[in-house]
Amino acid sequence: xxxxxxxxxxxxxxxxxxxxxxxxxxxxxxxxxxxxxxxxxxxxxxxxxxxxxxxxxxxxxxxxxxxxxxxxxxxxxxxxxxxxxxxxxxxxxxxxxxxxxxxxxxxxxxxxxxxxxxxxxxxxxxxxxxxxxxxxxxxxxxxxxxxxxxxxxxxxxxxxxxxxxxxxxxxxxxxxxxxxxxxxxxxxxxxxxxxxxxxxxxxxxxxxxxxxxxxxxxxxxx
Amino acid sequence: xxxxxxxxxxxxxxxxxxxxxxxxxxxxxxxxxxxxxxxxxxxxxxxxxxxxxxxxxxxxxxxxxxxxxxxxxxxxxxxxxxxxxxxxxxxxxxxxxxxxxxxxxxxxxxxxxxxxxxxxxxxxxxxxxxxxxxxxxxxxxxxxxxxxxxxxxxxxxxxxxxxxxxxxxxxxxxxxxxxxxxxxxxxxxxxxxxxxxxxxxxxxxxxxxxxxxxxxxxxxxxxxxxxxxxxxxxxxxxxxxxxxxxxxxxxxxxxxxxxxxxxxxxxxxxxxxxxxxxxx
Numbered sequence: 001x002x003x004x005x006x007x008x009x010x011x012x013x014x015x016x017x018x019x020x021x022x023x024x025x026x027x028x029x030x031x032x033x034x035x036x037x038x039x040x041x042x043x044x045x046x047x048x049x050x051x052x053x054x055x056x057x058x059x060x061x062x063x064x065x066x067x068x069x070x071x072x073x074x075x076x077x078x079x080x081x082x083x084x085x086x087x088x089x090x091x092x093x094x095x096x097x098x099x100x101x102x103x104x105x106x107x108x109x110x111x112x113x114x115x116x117x118x119x120x121x122x123x124x125x126x127x128x129x130x131x132x133x134x135x136x137x138x139x140x141x142x143x144x145x146x147x148x149x150x151x152x153x154x155x156x157x158x159x160x161x162x163x164x165x166x167x168x169x170x171x172x173x174x175x176x177x178x179x180x181x182x183x184x185x186x187x188x189x190x191x192x193x194x195x196x197x198x199x200x201x202x203x204x205x206x207x208x209x210x211x212x213x214x215x216x217x218x219x220x221x222x
Numbered sequence: 223x224x225x226x227x228x229x230x231x232x233x234x235x236x237x238x239x240x241x242x243x244x245x246x247x248x249x250x251x252x253x254x255x256x257x258x259x260x261x262x263x264x265x266x267x268x269x270x271x272x273x274x275x276x277x278x279x280x281x282x283x284x285x286x287x288x289x290x291x292x293x294x295x296x297x298x299x300x301x302x303x304x305x306x307x308x309x310x311x312x313x314x315x316x317x318x319x320x321x322x323x324x325x326x327x328x329x330x331x332x333x334x335x336x337x338x339x340x341x342x343x344x345x346x347x348x349x350x351x352x353x354x355x356x357x358x359x360x361x362x363x364x365x366x367x368x369x370x371x372x373x374x375x376x377x378x379x380x381x382x383x384x385x386x387x388x389x390x391x392x393x394x395x396x397x398x399x400x401x402x403x404x405x406x407x408x409x410x411x412x413x414x415x416x417x418x419x420x421x422x423x424x425x426x427x428x429x430x431x432x433x434x435x436x437x438x439x440x441x442x443x444x445x446x447x448x449x450x451x452x453x454x455x456x457x458x459x460x461x462x463x464x465x466x467x468x469x470x471x472x473x474x475x476x477x478x479x480x481x482x483x484x485x486x487x488x489x490x491x492x493x494x495x496x497x498x499x500x501x502x
Contacts, residue, residue, distance in 0.1 A: 013288075019247050026313075026331065030349060030367050030385075040351075043315060043333070164338050168356035168374040172391040175411050179431040183490065186452050195450035195473055199490055203431065206410065210373055210391060213355065217337065 005035050013042045143204050150211040157218030169214050176207045240280055241270040244289060249313040253292030256301035256320040258339075263310040263327040274303040310346070322357075340375070358393070376412070394433075402426075409433060413492075417499060420445055422482045429488040436495045437487055444479035447487065447496065454489045459498040 005028050011017045012025055029036055158166055183200040190196055244250070244267055252259065264270075271280060271291060279300070283290045293300060301320070308314065310329040318336040325332055328346040334353070341352045343361040351369040352359050359372045362380040369387045370377050376393040379386055383401045388408075395407040400418030407414045408429040416428055417438035426445075428435045439445075439460070449456050450473045466475040487494045 022247065026349070036351065036369075040333075162338075165356060168338075172373050172410075175392050179410050179490070182431070186490070193468070193473065195468065195488065196452060199429075199431070199450075199452075199488065202408070202429070203410065206389075206391065213353075213373070217355075 005032065009035065009039050009042055012039070139201075143208070146208055147211065150208070150215055153215045153218060154211065157215070157222065160218050160221040161214075165217065169210065173207065173210060176203060176210065179203050180207065239270065239272050240282065241268055242282055242289075243268050244309065244312055245287075246311070247287045248289055249287060249315070250308060251288060251290045252306070252314065252316040253290070254302075254304065254316070254318050254321050255293070255299045256318075258303045258322040259306060259316065259318070259324070260304070261306045261308060261314065261316075261323070261325045261328075263329075264307045265309070266307075267309050268307075269309075269312070270307040272305045323352075359390075395428075395430075420483050420485070424483045425486075426484065427486040427488075429486075430492055431490045432492060433489065434492045434495065435487050435489045436497060437485060438497050438499045439478070439485075440499050442479065443483070444481060445483035445485045446475060446477050446481040447485045448475045449473065449494055450486075450488045451492070451494060452490045454492045454494060456494045456496075458496040460496060 005025060008017060008021060008025050012022060017025065029039065154169075161169075180200065180203050183196060183203055186196045187193070187200050250269060252261075269289070269291075273280065279293045281292060281294050292298070299319075308328075310327060312328075313330040314325070314328065314332055314334075316323055316325075316334040316336075318334075318339055320338045321336050322339040322341070323334055323336060324342045324344070325334070326344045326346070328343075329348060331349040331351075332343060332346070333349075333351045334341055336354050336357060338356045339354065340357040341354050341359045343350050343352060343364060345363045347365040349367050350361055350364055352361065353371040354375055355373045356375065357372065358375040358377070359370045360378045360380075361368050361370050361382065362378075364379075364381075365383040367385045368379055368382050370379055371388070372390040372393060374392050375390060376396065377388045377390045378394075378396040378398075379388055379400065380396075380398045382397075382399075385404045386397065386400060386402050387406045388395050388397060389406075390412065391410045392412065393409060394412040395409050395414045397405065397407050397414075397416045397418070400416065401421075402418065403421045403424040405416065405418075405424070405426045405428075407416060407427070410431045411433060412430060413433040413436070414428040414430050415436045415438075416426065420426065420440060420443045422444060426437070428437060447462070450468070452472065454472070456472075460478060462476040462478065464474045464476050468474060487496070
């Protein structure tokens with residue numbers, strides 16, 4: 001995700017990009033999943049902001065979130081600050097919460113992808129593909145922290161969602177939790193198995209994504 | 223962010239039909255809390271919104287090239303069914319809560335979210351990105367890049383030409399008659415099915431935690447097939463010779479033809495099947 005493009009996303013959402021820049025950006029979006037994620041976040045924030053009006057938030061969640069995630073996002077703090085400056089967005093608290101969630105997810109991704117890797121050679125297979133160590137203490141700590149932060153948001157905001165939505169979210173989070181538990185047991189039994197590690201990581205990412213979407217809903221409904 | 227916002231005051235006082243002009247650089251953003259929305263294309267550079275009731279509250283706001291349509295104030299959560307006609311070139315974004323969306327024939331980007339409801343995209347070209355939480359998401363006959371997602375519901379993509387990603391948590395992923403160099407279909411609790419062409423340099427990944435994975439392969443195919451499961455099984459209509467064995471017998475690789483494409487099939491607990499097209 002190049003800064004050249006991210007710096008234009010806010011203008012794109014505002015509708016102030018020139019036709020040529022907009023066309024170029026839309027061409028880039030076709031191939032850049034990261035930019036699409038950022039764009040989706042921006043559009044959800046904008047959508048939420050338009051629905052929020054001028055209501056005062058019932059709870060100020062951001063200071064707590066910020067304080068707790070700061071140690072885990074040291075390596076991306078500058079990038080996040082730079083992005084926030086470039087976005088030129090004045091965020092309300094629910095929006096800040098959403099932004100904090102995005103930072104947590106990035107942090108988890110960095111911990112998973114940039115954390116210690118090793119090249120595992122399995123005697124029977126000669127498989128020398130790099131193995132992602134999702135089981136490292138750091139990535140699991142970041143995951144647990146992100147889940148805890150999101151859980152706090154969900155518990156404090158569940159009253160803003162209707163019962164059907166809550167039921168669907170809780171049911172599916174339980175399904176994911178069961179899958180995570182089974183994958184963790186499998187990794188414990190066969191820690192050199194790259195498939196199991198990847199599977200665990202992907203399932204954990206999915207849980208964060210679902211929780212993030214739930215937090216987005218709460219932010220919009222606030 | 224919306225300093226340039228200007229209220230066009232196009233609320234249709236007591237009318238169920240609102241029509242306004244759009245120009246080449248515009249894009250439409252639609253918010254609807256409950257009911258259904260059906261969007262079709264026509265050959266005018268105008269957007270027409272028709273509702274099933276005398277709805278005085280539909281409001282159109284313009285901020286630069288962004289045109290936002292929705293209800294405001296105390297009517298914001300009022301339910302209604304809308305039929306909307308737009309020019310095919312107009313990029314659209316929609317968001318709903320208890321809302322079903324159907325979009326037909328767009329030739330521009332379509333992005334949409336709903337919480338409790340289904341999304342159905344039929345025909346068209348360009349970028350399609352849709353997400354439901356409690357509902358089904360379906361895309362068919364689209365050429366472009368397709369990203370379709372649900373949480374509690376089935377996702378399906380049929381007759382797609384282009385890059386494709388489809389995922390859900392509790393539901394099946396069905397990908398039929400796909401022509402793509404990149405396919406990623408996954409679920410946690412459900413089955414994943416693929417049929418379509420295998421591009422020589424394509425990458426196809428199907429994955430589930432608890433469910434079956436079925437990949438329907440043409441008779442002539444050049445692909446390296448990577449199979450991984452923890453406690454599941456593997457079945458194949460094709461004879462194959464394992465070229466690489468993982469740490470146990472449930473993780474292995476083999477080649478069909480020249481092995482140029484990559485097919486990744488993963489089921490933590492379920493049956494992985496490589497089927498010959500035409501036999502099913």
